Amino acid sequence: MLCRILDAQHIYKKFLRRFTSMKKKMTTVAFKGTKEQEAALDALIAELKGEEGALMRVLQGAQGIYGYLPIEVQKHIAVALDVSLSEVYGVSTFYSQFSLNPKGEVAIGVCLGTACYVKGSGDIINKVTEILGVKAGETSPDGRYSLEATRCIGACGLAPVLTINDEVYGRLTVADIKGILEKYM
Numbered sequence: 001m002l003c004r005i006l007d008a009q010h011i012y013k014k015f016l017r018r019f020t021s022m023k024k025k026m027t028t029v030a031f032k033g034t035k036e037q038e039a040a041l042d043a044l045i046a047e048l049k050g051e052e053g054a055l056m057r058v059l060q061g062a063q064g065i066y067g068y069l070p071i072e073v074q075k076h077i078a079v080a081l082d083v084s085l086s087e088v089y090g091v092s093t094f095y096s097q098f099s100l101n102p103k104g105e106v107a108i109g110v111c112l113g114t115a116c117y118v119k120g121s122g123d124i125i126n127k128v129t130e131i132l133g134v135k136a137g138e139t140s141p142d143g144r145y146s147l148e149a150t151r152c153i154g155a156c157g158l159a160p161v162l163t164i165n166d167e168v169y170g171r172l173t174v175a176d177i178k179g180i181l182e183k184y185m
């Protein structure tokens, strides 16, 4: 019995790792930063440059300004803070709070928390990928769809759960996914 539990835990962890590593792929969506965003970022850099932990705080601020950390912004930060791009990239990809992809107009989240996972959310996320051609952690090149593998969203009674923008869809089966996505096509 214990072996079976450990086996299940091992499979679950492996599955989570697979989706977590997908999260850090660079976006293929064209960068559309504005002058106002750049000015806000420069003001933040000017305030923090030279302080301890400046890079982390600037990246947090940049994510707040742009909603994600595109490579153009990472390069700008590297030059302005006088650090290497590989250091900026390393921090951006190490911490799960940072995203390298913008949210799509249709932002889809599939919960991979334990309750959802045991009720088949792995098959749900694979079905979304199959239909839209977007993997977990990615955004379609036209910026329309993004797909995130999320942690528990506190709706375990509805497991497995998928969210699209502010809508929550629960007690799903793989057969439900096509019909739900068609509403957003």
Ligand code: FES
Pocket (backbone or CB within 6 Å): 111, 112, 113, 114, 115, 116, 117, 151, 152, 153, 154, 155, 156, 157, 159, 161
């Ligand atoms: S585990 Fe999915 S909502 Fe809690």
